[in-house]
Amino acid sequence: MDNDIAISVNELTKRFGDFTAVDNISFEVRKGEIFGFLGANGAGKTTAMRMLCGLSYPTSGSGTVAGYDITRQPEEIKRHIGYMSQKFSLYEELTVIENLTLFSTIYGMTDKAIREKTAEVFRTLGMEGMRDTLVKEIPVGWKQKLAFSAATMHTPEVVFLDEPTGGVDPATRRKFWETIYRASSEGMTVFVTTHYLDEAEYCDRVSIMVDGRIKALDSPDGLKNEYGAATMDEVFRIVAKGAQRGD
Numbered sequence: 001m002d003n004d005i006a007i008s009v010n011e012l013t014k015r016f017g018d019f020t021a022v023d024n025i026s027f028e029v030r031k032g033e034i035f036g037f038l039g040a041n042g043a044g045k046t047t048a049m050r051m052l053c054g055l056s057y058p059t060s061g062s063g064t065v066a067g068y069d070i071t072r073q074p075e076e077i078k079r080h081i082g083y084m085s086q087k088f089s090l091y092e093e094l095t096v097i098e099n100l101t102l103f104s105t106i107y108g109m110t111d112k113a114i115r116e117k118t119a120e121v122f123r124t125l126g127m128e129g130m131r132d133t134l135v136k137e138i139p140v141g142w143k144q145k146l147a148f149s150a151a152t153m154h155t156p157e158v159v160f161l162d163e164p165t166g167g168v169d170p171a172t173r174r175k176f177w178e179t180i181y182r183a184s185s186e187g188m189t190v191f192v193t194t195h196y197l198d199e200a201e202y203c204d205r206v207s208i209m210v211d212g213r214i215k216a217l218d219s220p221d222g223l224k225n226e227y228g229a230a231t232m233d234e235v236f237r238i239v240a241k242g243a244q245r246g247d
């Protein structure tokens with residue numbers, strides 16, 4: 001296998017009865033890359049992502065994530081990835097430190113590693129003052145960064161972010177992307193779904209899914225050139241035109 005590849009997907013398909021949610025998709029993501037996985041509602045993003053995370057078995061096709069086979073090694077994949085869902089996956093009734101400790105314990109980290117990693121997270125995020133604050137009491141921007149840190153306490157090779165900035169204002173979103181850039185610059189591969197086209201501009205490469213298929217895939221500049229568009233918003237509208245699913 002090419003050592004530079006973090007995710008490799010080959011003709012991956014998922015059918016529910018006679019409905020094809022993900023239709024024969026193929027692509028590769030390089031190590032350390034920020035890969036944006038775009039598509040309208042119902043395009044098949046979550047279904048595809050669940051297969052990549054070892055949470056759902058493909059109907060056909062194959063793939064590897066962090067060097068592990070998505071059909072034969074789902075447990076290894078779960079140990080080597082991080083996952084941040086739309087709901088941030090934090091426990092609101094627990095404090096910041098309790099949340100970080102809980103996730104680290106689930107990932108099987110030692111007490112020493114947990115102490116070191118939590119200290120590092122507080123330092124990098126500048127959250128020392130919030131250590132013992134209940135998560136429900138911290139502002140949403142902090143919650144996002146904390147959720148990202150919780151999902152990456154075990155320093156996974158690949159982190160999957162499922163609409164991590166849903167319902168958040170543009171300034172807060174922009175700040176959250178600084179966290180993503182930092183992780184990527186340290187070598188982590190970031191696979192991110194989003195509905196916000198401004199965020200697509202921040203990705204190294206972007207794929208656009210329409211009705212279960214990948215209709216376009218390139219860097220934001222490459223896509224804008226290809227479709228003669230000024231913005232990713234325009235690219236998206238051209239590519240997704242005529243979609244059967246979505247709003």
Ligand code: ATP
Nearest residue numbers: 016019021039040041042043044045046047048245
């Ligand atoms: P969103 O942005 O709304 O989350 P998405 O691109 O992630 O959309 P999916 O959630 O993957 O889309 O859904 C793709 C299609 O597959 C939808 O039409 C959905 O109704 C259908 N689907 C998803 N899961 C199932 C299931 N378990 N059984 C039947 N149909 C399903």
